Amino acid sequence: MGRNTKQIKMKKKKPKRRVSLAGVYLICFTLVGLIWPVYAGVRFVRNISRQKNGLFEGEMIIADGNFADTVKPLKQMILEVNPAGGFNSVPDSATSGNSGDNPDAVRIPEGCIPIQKEHIEIFSGLALRIDQTHKFQGKIDAPMTDFEGKNDCYHVRRKDLEIQPIALEALNQMMLAYQTITGKCDFMVYSTTEPSDTEGSLYPAELPDRKTGLCVDLCLLNEDETISMFVKFNEWLLANSWNYGFVFSYPENGKDLTGIAPAPYHLRYVGKMHSAVMHDMGLNFPDYLEEMRNHPISDPYYYHDGTKDYTIYYVKAKSGSTIVPVTMTENCEISGNNQDGFIIFTEGIIK
Template sequence: MADRARKVKFKPRRFVGAVAVILLVTFGADTVWRSLSNDEHHNLVIDGDFAEYPTMPETPQQENAVTLANDDSTSTKTVGVENVGQHQLILSEAKVAEGKLAVYAPDRPVKSGYAGDMVNLLSVKNEYYSLYSESIQLESDAAEAFNQLMEDYNNDTGLSDFVVYGTNDTYTGEDSCCPESFTESALGTSVDLALKAYGEVIEYDGLDDESWVVENCWKYGFIVRYPEGKNDTTGHSYCPWHLRYVGKVHSVIMHEKDMCLEDYIRFLADFTLDKPYQYKYDDVDFTIFSVKSTGESTVTYVPLSSSYSVSGNNKDGFIINTPKS
């Protein structure tokens, strides 16, 4: 006889009780989990070796630039960030005796064997002057400037009567048109002049139409090395026939300030890397300063953004020139 299906009767009280039990169990489990999760991590013990990364140092704040000024120039010195935008220049002690602005004397002569980039004048000269000897040489920058000087002299006067009597090895013997030699001539940047007249070579006295060279050579980078009225400073009487190439910006400044080379070197000694002499010529800004020699190696700085030239003064330091157009 088949079993009779049992009829199940729904009892609300039992259902509510079961739901309550489930909720209590769920709540209790959640409470235990939250308690475990809130424990501090330092209570956990982990074995093993771990790399330690060094603490990065703080970057110091940069201070503002300070502008320095004096009667002759204005310069900017960066404070707090040393030598930003500059290139370190190391100058050897031997270089003190070399350069276009070096002052030479019998007791401080040009170093044996030292001369600049020399060229044979016969191979580069123009038609506006003559040579006393075909073997005469001159430093390349000086030769280029001298050619322009002689061309302009011819353009202004119609004359081409100058003779280069000598440069670094001028004849000073009997009947010489340039009867005196100078220690500095060995540098190769000096020109000793004479004149063609009446079919012969005669001494140049700086007078008449030919005075144009004495009056205008500074425009081309030359100076009359022993100018009129500077005997007490140079130790030598006026010598119009002996020119020396120092570079255009220097010759222009010396002309404006009525300075001989000795005056100019003393003038520049007051200007330093931090307070340089500023000069504008032909739309180019020149920064010029002196650096005292500190011995075997002297350190200074020049701008990264411009070229520079260095000359020793043949005494105690260097002169740095940095043009910027």
């Protein structure tokens, strides 16, 4: 009996070990330490790839704010274009004065990286000066769409009219706001990429920026199903269109700069970034584009939307390749100005 009892006692299970709280923390920190370098590397490669493409998403600002009053200067380096490709560093002594003997050397602020843009790219983007002197020379990269995707807050003369999807989405948002605020649904899209060639057309005039696929010609649909053209600038559109990225391409008092008579019915989508700063500066779009040429990266505009800071600056294009300094952020847009350079709009303060 004693032996049996002894054997039973020897077969008793040992108590289970429990992992301490400190051990759990140690395991978690170890996993984070292993995963974080991989994540950071993927983000870095992704940003570099996007920067090389030279165009970034940047539609998520709230266009209501003021310019930043103070900025913190950042250290700079100087790069020059290597004729064989890539960039060369200019000696540090060049940072305290002229950019060495090479007139093509460009200052790259700390926190920025250089993007090489070709001269032909000044004709692409949203912030293009398109008027009597500066015709549209770019091409539409995105596929065009018709108005089958429109909402019920406005009318369209023909649903097969073509427009870029980004402009259609913004138009839907603007028309929804108009109907919500006024209770009306009387706007009609009369034409987009081409003037109407029908007999008795409201808007037969040739306007050079129609070729971008970002424009709409608007009219009013009356209760008796007749339509009325805009002979004056609509007050609601004047006050609100910039909120949705639309501007009047050929505004009142703008003929001296554009060479084109005012077109109160004609709107172009230029993106919420540029329309917000234009409105904040109290300028129309042609004047805004002209003003931005006075602000290189050494003297940029600073814009604060109530939450974030943004920097807007101009880089003059060279005859061949041009170095464009940009920040490593996804909220950055590079646009040609269809004239002589690039306009960069980026999140953050650089100087």
